[in-house]
Amino acid sequence: MTQRSIGLATAAACAAILAAVAYAPSVLRAQQAAALPIHQLPTSKDGGVVVMLCDGKTSMEVKGLKTGESMTHAQAVEVTRELMAQWQREHPNEKWEMAQTDQSSAPVPAPAAASGADGATASRAHGANAPSKGMQQGDTYASFTDRDYKVWKNETDNFVAEGKKIFHSDKELGGTIGVSCDMCHPDASNTHPETYPKYQVQLQKVALLRDMIDWCIENPVKGKALDPNDPKLRALEAYILAQRKGVPLDYGKH
Amino acid sequence: MAARHKSVETKYMEDRDAVLRGLRGLDRRTFLKVLAASAGAVMARSLIPPHTFQLVEVADAAPDKAAEATGMAGQPPFTFAYISDTHLYPRTVNQRFVRGAVKAVEDVNALDPQPDFVLFGGDLAQLGRREELDLGRQILAELKAPVKMMVGEHDWFYDLGDTWQEMFGPPNYSFDWKGVHVVVLMSVHEKDFWTARKMTPAERMQTVAGLDNGIQSRFEVGDDERKWLSDDLAKVPHTTPILVFSHSPLYKYYRNWNFWTEDAEQVQAILKPYKHVTVIHGHTHQMLYNQIGNISFYGMLSTAWPWPYAPTGLPPLTVQMNRADPFDQFDGLGDGRVNVRPDGLADKIYSLWDRNPVTVKADYLVSHGKVARPPAPQFASY
Numbered sequence: 128m129t130q131r132s133i134g135l136a137t138a139a140a141c142a143a144i145l146a147a148v149a150y151a152p153s154v155l156r157a158q159q160a161a162a163l164p165i166h167q168l169p170t171s172k173d174g175g176v177v178v179m180l181c182d183g184k185t186s187m188e189v190k191g192l193k194t195g196e197s198m199t200h201a202q203a204v205e206v207t208r209e210l211m212a213q214w215q216r217e218h219p220n221e222k223w224e225m226a227q228t229d230q231s232s233a234p235v236p237a238p239a240a241a242s243g244a245d246g247a248t249a250s251r252a253h254g255a256n257a258p259s260k261g262m263q264q265g266d267t268y269a270s271f272t273d274r275d276y277k278v279w280k281n282e283t284d285n286f287v288a289e290g291k292k293i294f295h296s297d298k299e300l301g302g303t304i305g306v307s308c309d310m311c312h313p314d315a316s317n318t319h320p321e322t323y324p325k326y327q328v329q330l331q332k333v334a335l336l337r338d339m340i341d342w343c344i345e346n347p348v349k350g351k352a353l354d355p356n357d358p359k360l361r362a363l364e365a366y367i368l369a370q371r372k373g374v375p376l377d378y379g380k381h
Numbered sequence: 382m383a384a385r386h387k388s389v390e391t392k393y394m395e396d397r398d399a400v401l402r403g404l405r406g407l408d409r410r411t412f413l414k415v416l417a418a419s420a421g422a423v424m425a426r427s428l429i430p431p432h433t434f435q436l437v438e439v440a441d442a443a444p445d446k447a448a449e450a451t452g453m454a455g456q457p458p459f460t461f462a463y464i465s466d467t468h469l470y471p472r473t474v475n476q477r478f479v480r481g482a483v484k485a486v487e488d489v490n491a492l493d494p495q496p497d498f499v500l501f502g503g504d505l506a507q508l509g510r511r512e513e514l515d516l517g518r519q520i521l522a523e524l525k526a527p528v529k530m531m532v533g534e535h536d537w538f539y540d541l542g543d544t545w546q547e548m549f550g551p552p553n554y555s556f557d558w559k560g561v562h563v564v565v566l567m568s569v570h571e572k573d574f575w576t577a578r579k580m581t582p583a584e585r586m587q588t589v590a591g592l593d594n595g596i597q598s599r600f601e602v603g604d605d606e607r608k609w610l611s612d613d614l615a616k617v618p619h620t621t622p623i624l625v626f627s628h629s630p631l632y633k634y635y636r637n638w639n640f641w642t643e644d645a646e647q648v649q650a651i652l653k654p655y656k657h658v659t660v661i662h663g664h665t666h667q668m669l670y671n672q673i674g675n676i677s678f679y680g681m682l683s684t685a686w687p688w689p690y691a692p693t694g695l696p697p698l699t700v701q702m703n704r705a706d707p708f709d710q711f712d713g714l715g716d717g718r719v720n721v722r723p724d725g726l727a728d729k730i731y732s733l734w735d736r737n738p739v740t741v742k743a744d745y746l747v748s749h750g751k752v753a754r755p756p757a758p759q760f761a762s763y
Binding site (some may be wrong): 295301304305306309310311312313314316317342346347367 | 470474475476507591592593594611637638643686688689691692704706707710762763
């Protein structure tokens, strides 16, 4: 069975309504960690598509939609309205925002799973960041959780660590004379990334940090200059910039 | 009533009379030798005219060839040159560092008059391999003046000093030179960090070679060698000037880069009773100097690559050298000389390649910066 991800992002009609996805159970199990709960969707009697909210309870069958078919926009809007109405009927006294923050343990469709979708963004289950009084509500950006920030920080730190590894290795740099960046620049000292762009007379052009890195790779390190989009050059740049956190920018300083 | 204070003129005349009386006792050949030596000494050293009549010590004018060869005879002033931190890879791998080492040897060989000896400041090899040490030995063999070798961490930690000691003898030793007691230390011992991590010799050497990895231990002289130093100095009068050659700085500059000696205070305590102590150290690859109590510290330049000043811990007395120009392969590097003065203090000449030389005087250090300040940089580190 093909897996399908139905993303509902009709913000005007229903800000942040949560829609579960009808996965083939085996695929779903493969993607989730053992600890996460699995939602059992009620099956349709005649092979139609059932859509469920992330609360694991509220669901409906989409009339006239067979498995494997795509919803039209109009159908999707109708489904979201119906699901929201159902939820509000079952939770008459709850404001959905507060319920949202209570759902901190609800499973989130993993970003890798959503990448198979046709470009539609999957809204996340939000939790753990109770919006405080007097602050604006409802923005996508403001709704990211601590966990999100942790994941992103991890990714960034890993990238910087990759740059650090290359910085310290003549082999990774492609050097041919046993010289690596850290020999002249321990802890990336004396790299001054905050002073670029500046006119570098020896290069006869306005240089960015990556131009200087490339120059060093060609000359003292005696390797081949890396393409500006080479992931190694980007990682080196990331490492160098990360060592200068908090230093004010001062482009053009010589 | 005897004059409690003699005027300069009186002292001059008394010394002159003493010398001329002494000269009468010489045979003709020795007299001519003394004349020649005296004229040569004044011209070669460009000395400021002395306060009082000075000639080569008449008592020593009878030639003592054995003593002169070992340097035991005579007094300061004298000059020695230094070459340090050549960090050689095998010729087939890296030519640039070879060029630097050869350039330094040519500089020293071009000195006229020749220095008394040449100190090699440590880190002859980059990764401690026999091939690298051998290459270094060949390059230094071209020096005309005698060479005093000192070991650095890059020479030691591949095989824990086996090859170094086979080629160059004991890592720490002492000798006397023209009234100065000279101690050469092995100051880059490290507590074992490699056994627990199951490192191979190559991995251990690679770790020590990396300045900023934080895995290796901090440098130290160590208990055994501090004891050796105490015993060695026990026979030396406190008025004798002391020169200490060390690879690590023997003070605490920047821990993260091992610009550091862990037992620095204890070593300084051993040196404290002596009137004039000058430490000449390597490892830092920059113009660097300091004064702690009675001890003056001068760092040597490297011939391989320059280092920026550390973010913290730079001695306040150091006037930074200009940032190195990465587009100039010799900038920020060099060699130099040390002039040991008659009073046992030492001035240091930094012969920076592609820049004007800088002289740092003992007067500047001993006065804690009040006189003889070295020139300011145009491009300080930031």
